[in-house]
Amino acid sequence: MATPKITFEAKIREQTVRMYADVPLKNAAGAIMNVLTQISQKVNLFNNKFVLCFGWSFYYLVERTDENGNKFWLIETDDYTTNPLKNRTDNATVSLITQNMQRECVQVAKVKPEGCTCKDTILVLKDAIEAEEVYMHRKSPAKDGDSGWYFGLLDDPKEEERPLSDFQTVPSWQLTRIRMGAVRVLQMPVGTVAVFKGNDMTALVDGEDRPLRFTTEEERKHLGEKQRAEFEAEVNKAREAAAQKAAADKEPIQLHEVLPQPQKDSDQ
Template structure:
């Protein structure tokens, strides 16, 4: 379902959505709020943690770019949402050309399957203290380039070391792989 088509709010009314209820649509979360005459939607603004807005333009851009990214790679969406976590190197520097993403099988319902690391990792990959879990929402706030890649499937590597970031599909067996979530516990 297209998030922002004219009938979306009408569909929510038909379903009896009440103010305060949360609606998940694709990667995004919305909250129904009381409007002047009817229910309106607000969403996180992607500027600061837990900062909401009724301006849905940032959400629209993220949704559109995610769909275009899937289409350009001929990929089928691997669902996740902004509240799920990624396994993240504590070395990451938001905006760095050395960041890379690797999508693995999710370890749990709260896990997105994404690993966010640095190509030139300086920390010990065998040390569990090298990594942390962070929400995709938090990662997107810190580096908005990441949002368009979150729906790509398991086996995708994304690199930011060129003028335009790019993705590659890789086999999960063999070759250098970042630590799995199971290895971090």
């Protein structure tokens, strides 16, 4: 695996801490460093056991030595290009991109975020995986580890009649494979409904069916040159990675790490 292009570095409790990424995500990386600095005032981070859950992702501090023999602490994160439930990576690009996307969605909508990690599950309609138009709806989680999110077809007259075999419960990280653009809504509160055409969100409403503000693709065209370039670099990097993975697999997107089938609510 190629070494990421950009290094973010900070001093925390006199220890050198580094994070790697492929694109300039300084603000997102800085947020992680700031949280670690605050936590370090109360607990010992530097023991090769510390784990930080920040938003959707998990971060791990691992001791390393550079080519000159100098010790430093590397921030690793879950590897979304393989399987984040099993593997880690020193490339934090995807974790930082999703952090930015989710923060923007919550802030623009002016709502209070409700947690969802990459390990929390979502209920997916299999027929919606490669559909152009889909929707996501968040209900109250049924149990610990359940995000409450449902991913289905936008127009599905047979939804109420579908057998349980038409659905799968999967970790939410698999949205990076299914629909990268949909990852942005995962921290939105219970009741939220989001509609997507491809990776573009076309509608967002709250639990009382009131429209919520979100940044459209058209609005992004009018961002400043620097902002637009940074945003496009981040999103394109994620989309290219997903496309390369799909091409390497040489087969349609498949869900894996499937958990036991839940009972389907009558109104899903």
